[in-house]
Amino acid sequence: MTVTTSSDANGNVSAATARATERAAENAEASQPQPVTFAKALNTALADALEASDDVVLFGEDIGTLGGVFRITDGLTDRFGEHRCFDTPLAESGIAGMAAGMAMNGMRPVVEMQFDAFAYPALEQIFSHIAKMHNRTRGALKMPIVIRIPYAGGIGGVEHHCDSSESYYAHTPGLKVYAPATVADAYRMLREAIDSDDPVVFFEPKKLYWSKDRFDLDALRAEYDGGAPASRSEGKAVIAREGTDATLVAYGPSVSTAMAAAEAAAEEGRSIEVVDLRTIVPLDDATVAASVRKTGRAVVVAETPGFASVASELVARIQERCFHSLAAPVLRVTGFDVPFPAPKLEEFFLPSVDRILDTVDELQWEA
Amino acid sequence: MGTPPIGAEAREEERAAYLDETARKFGISVEDYLLPTDGSIRILDETGAIRPVAEQGTAPGHEYPLPEGDDLLAAYEALVVGRRVNDQNSALVRQGRMAVYPSSHGQEACQVAAALCLGEDDWMFPTYRDSVAVMTKGIDPVETMTLFRGDWHGGYDPKKYKVGIQSTPLTTQLLHGVGVAHAAKLRGEDTVVLAMCGDGATSEGDFHEALNFAAVFKLPVIFFVQNNQYAISVPLAHQTAAPSLAHKAVGYGMAGERVDGNDLVALLAVLRRAVRLARDGHGPLLVEAHTYRMQAHTNADDATRYRQDAEVQEWMAKDPVTRMRAYLQSESVLDDAAEARISEAAEAMATRLRDGMNEDVAPDPEDLFRFVFTEPTTQLNEQRARLVDELARDAATDTEATR
Incomplete structure (x- = not known):
């Protein structure tokens, strides 16, 4: 069973995502x-x-x-x-x-x-x-x-x-x-x-x-019989996992890493929301901003070297839109600014669950 | 759908058969078919007299019958108009009505032949220097020139006229020509594509990729190289060590031919045969026209820094317009009345260009955002709103100041 995304009054995609139903299906x-x-x-x-x-x-x-x-x-x-x-x-x-x-x-x-x-x-x-x-x-x-x-x-x-x-x-x-x-x-x-x-x-x-x-x-x-369905993915981020304490913003290969980090954080008592952008261009600023305004904290996760990247753009845009809702600076977990490493060094380069959790820990939690 | 043959051997037969069949059609070997003839195909000499057939540069399988008189008169008219277009546009640049104009002065025979050899449904892919070819293919001169006036990066609808954009990046447009031809072939249409570039551009990677793709997919594309001897300042010897640019064809398994690029009669003969061959399924082909850029690269260039005046004078004597005029007069195809009518047509074109270019069309700043995508994104709409607001505030300030 597949449910396409539905939107709330602000045009933001709700939690009833395809992913949720897929997870449900997996457990069935x-x-x-x-x-x-x-x-x-x-x-x-x-x-x-x-x-x-x-x-x-x-x-x-x-x-x-x-x-x-x-x-x-x-x-x-x-x-x-x-x-x-x-x-x-x-x-x-x-x-x-x-x-x-x-x-x-x-x-x-x-x-x-x-x-x-x-x-x-x-x-x-x-x-x-x-x-x-x-x-x-x-x-x-x-x-x-x-x-x-x-x-x-x-x-x-x-x-x-x-x-x-x-x-x-x-x-x-x-x-x-x-x-x-x-x-x-x-x-x-x-x-x-x-x-x-x-x-x-x-x-x-x-x-x-x-x-x-x-x-x-x-x-x-x-759904594609007789043409493309009305509901589109382009420019429509989804909330891949709901949470209340911090938002991880990710896309492509980093979403599964972010989801694993959120799962691990839950075991430590932190409720992490994960936003899957789906499309980088066009970007769904509204869904990202709504999530970060709700949680007050954000980490952008991407494999790309961070300097002058999609990740830096996301940090800038979150800061522009959510400044007054932020409890901590927006941080990033990205690839280092080095050429992609040889296979034996790959694990040190790629954003990992531990590095994401460490970065979440840096989001100024002490009152 | 049948499974395509698998393996190198099965495909090899198919590959060899294609060239064999074409060469056999002319009764010559594959090598003789692929290689250009020893010299350039040249039908008129520098005074405009017909050369003896034995001296026209032809060879068995590379024969070029003389085009008809009426046909040549129409081509001559396009040639005279083309020269007037070049000179008028250069004047408009000097007067500040146009930002830049890369003139094809001296190359008008190539320009005219490139357009006239094609049928109505055929496509042409020009470069920035090929405005005369674009207009000869029937595009409104003002639509063509708005690019150089600085209004927008392109003035005409390529699809409507079947003329690609006047490409600035070198040889990228050859691949677009390959794509157009490939799409037509897949749909079973008999469209022919003529894709143009210069001598310097043959050093670009896309030149190689385009010729190779066209040959591998057996596409009806004519690659038309105007060898005008210079890439801005760098002479041909710095671009290639090949015996000629036409010789490059053989490496791709396509036929190459050289032609005198200032001899409109020879150009029409060679290009029309190429179009016919391509339409009959024997494409692609490469045609190199030997010509000369009489003026600097653009108005921003100074040609005296890299070439001798004597060389320019030498080419002045090979001018395509005077040659063609002398030939048509000697054949009694061109009389004073026809010459007067053609001068008038050229003057009318110049007037049209002057009027069009002198018109000041104010650009709409909101156009910046309209065509980036088929529908502007949220972000582009936000940026547009900001610009509109900024302009409104500027206007309000101006009104205030004039009060």
Whole structure:
């Protein structure tokens, strides 16, 4: 059973979230739906989008016969043909630039960048054209492109395979930046990204690809019969866990870490609220601010190096909106300002439950 | 859906067959088909006289019949108008009516041929220096030039005219051309794309990626390189060690050809054959036109710092307009009446440009926020409200001051 988010009078998403129902489903009896992986949800979303519109085309490196290095496009070339899901030469700028041209000529390309750091050769096309084309042409040319990027750490990957590169894209006007954190959102938000007339950089946390949630995927898919449902994820953060003492603000791979920290804090008697942003651009300032005004304390959790990042932006915005409700400065737990480390050092770099709890402890609790 | 063949061997046959078939069509080897002919294709000499066929630079499988007279008269008209556009725009820059104008003075034959070789549903992807090509393809001159007046980053609707933006980043637009052609091919349409760049731009990574993608996907794209000898100040020798830019084609498995870029007759012959080949499924192709940028890179540049006057004088003698005029007069296609009519058309275009550019269109500051996304985000709406408020307060202060 899946419940999409509902909103209160202020337009804020209430606690009755998809995640809550998924948790409930997980605890339920064996008659409940089968567990679904994050990867399967993405694969299903791509297949359903290909089915729904002939304008949707998938291309990238190794996504055809192989089904992608993470198998996210597994079986799609067989099922839909090479004209709908195909391999390109090994050239990321070519992939992005060709996507821009295809979008000019009526297609809705969904491209895969094999890994976060491998997307950098495409940045000129993404920043200088895909992000700006709609503005430059005063709306005449839309860029309904989805750039899927497996990203972030936690899998012991080698250099160039674990970057949290979201801040670069979020800093570039004209790009939407999505970062799903749950299996249901992986499906929902990818459908929404493909449906969007704006270019979307879609960040898939690699460490979550094989995570599972028990929920009714078919019921969720049915919501898309006859077009996109009215309820949107874009710009709508969710309260992933309710709490009263402090707020953890997270997105993508950091949401599960924040949830684990909140669970551990509860054992120590602290009630922590977790906000899952879902989309970085557009940002749901209202839900974040409402939560922090309620709790009076906030920590932003993100894997990206903290300096000049999405995390710093969040801290600034919370401070601007919640100054008079804050009992302590807003703190951050982010990656250090160092290149993403080698596999054996990864654990020291990534935001961990302990580091989050230590930081929560620093929120000036003594009266 | 059938399962596509798996493995390198299965795909190899498919790859070789494509080129074989095209080369066989011309009765030559794949190598002879891919490589440009020894020289440039040149039909008119520098005085405008027809060269003997044996000296036109053709080779077996690379033959170019002479285009028809009426057709050439229309092209000549576009050439004269194009020259007038360049000179009028440069004058408007000097008068402060335009922020900048990268002139294609001296390259008008390339500009005109690029537009005239295409059919109505074909797309063109120009650069910032290709305004004359854009106008020749039928875009309103004022819509084209608002970009250079500083109103907005683009003036025309690329989709309506099937002309890409006048790209400033080098060769990025070639990939857009590849994408447009690919989309058309997937839908079974016979659209041809002509994607333009300069000699310096062939050093960019996207040049390589675009040619390679187009070749691998067998797309109907013509890459049209105007080799005007300079990338701002840097001469061709610093860009490439290749025998010619057209030779680059062979590395991608596509045919390349060189053509005299100041000979409109040869340009039309070569580009029209390229369009025909691409439409018939033998694309992509690379055409290098050998020409010269007679003026500085833009008004902000000083060409005397990096080239000799003698070199410029030498190219002055190869001017595409005088050559074409001499040829059409010698063929009795162009008489005084036609010349007068064409001058009038060029003058009308200049007047249209002057009137259009002298018009002061006040920009709307709120436009800053309107087109970033299809719908402005909450944050953009907040920023817009702030700017509107700021402007209202400024206006109130101004009113106060004039009281």
